[in-house]
Amino acid sequence: MTVTEIPAGFEPHFRKSPFTDPWEPLYSKKTNEAVSMGLWLAKPHTNARGLIHGGLIASLADNAMGYSCAQATGWTTSFVTVSLAVDFVGSAQIGQWLVVECEVIKTGKTICFAQCLINAGDAVIARANGTFRVVPKKE
Secondary structure: OOOOOOOOOOEEOOOOOOOOHHHOOOEEEEOOOOEEEEEEOOHHHEOOOOOEOHHHHHHHHHHHHHHHHHHHOOOOOEEEEEEEEEEEOOOOOOOOEEEEEEEEEEEOOOEEEEEEEEEEOOEEEEEEEEEEEEEOOOO
């Protein structure tokens, strides 16, 4: 796969944010149960040592898990992060496709639990889990 090739099922991300604008282009893929997010790693995603920044990984995991909770509940409500834990188990390089693949563990009237694996190329580089509070959508 080359940098110009986007994996099957991924499209330009459906939601823009001033926080994630510097990381564009971002891509996402929706299934009935979850939302995956991906991007081609580039220099703006690195820290001062040239490594892919852990903050990027944590933020994408947080976003993808929150969107996955929304997808699993039919986008009928909004979610805010209550807790987020990330374990960094590997590293990634500029030029690799990074993907966050989520699973919603349990949804309820007030809370949602999700987890994800973050892959760069064929290797898992991090895992994360999050707890999200249900909040009413603003009309």
